[in-house]
Amino acid sequence: MIRINLDETYAPIGVAENLSFITFDSPQRNGAADVLLKIEIKHLEDQLLPNVYNLSFGPIDEDGEINDSIRCHHENVNKVFSTIILFSLTFLQTHRHATIGLDGSDDGRAYLYHRMFITNREYLCQFFISLGVDWYVRLLRNGTVEADTSGNPFFKPKPEPFDYNRSTRDLYRYYMSHLIPGA
Secondary structure, eight states: OOOOOTTSOOOOSEEOTTSSEEEEEEOBGGGOOOEEEEEEEEEOOOTTSTTEEEEEEEEBOTTSOBOTTSOOOBSOHHHHHHHHHHHHHHHHHHSTTOEEEEOOSSHHHHHHHHHHHHHTHHHHTTTEEEEEEEEEEOBOTTSOBOBOTTSSBOEEEEEEEOOTTOOTTSOOSEEEEEEOTTO
């Protein structure tokens, strides 16, 4: 279970001037070498989710890109996620119009994020308004579904206040947060 504490984070090694990324070392269990992690925030190019910036994080591969398929054994996973949340907060305080989104690239990660939001509800609610996003396809009155120009079902995002009672068997497709007023 991940416990967020913004007073217990790793020091940044590199930070982009526009806060689009940060890097930091994460000590690993059993004395393995530290792993350089990167947190990156990029504008989500989706007209249906305006002002949303996608957050990704993970070890850096040989091309300098995030590779979230590399397995890490963090000595302190709470401190890793607290660093990620602190960077998100800093980004949002500088980009007040923005919302940060986090995509669970597989069910295991989505489950982890879902549990993290629930476990840290009281703490995170001091800073963030959390949203869950599902996608839907509109059923038209004639009984067909709304389609894109290629005839494929047109999926639209449906953000809603995060339901803290929602079962982990019914994970959101995307997790988003923005600042509470005055944070």
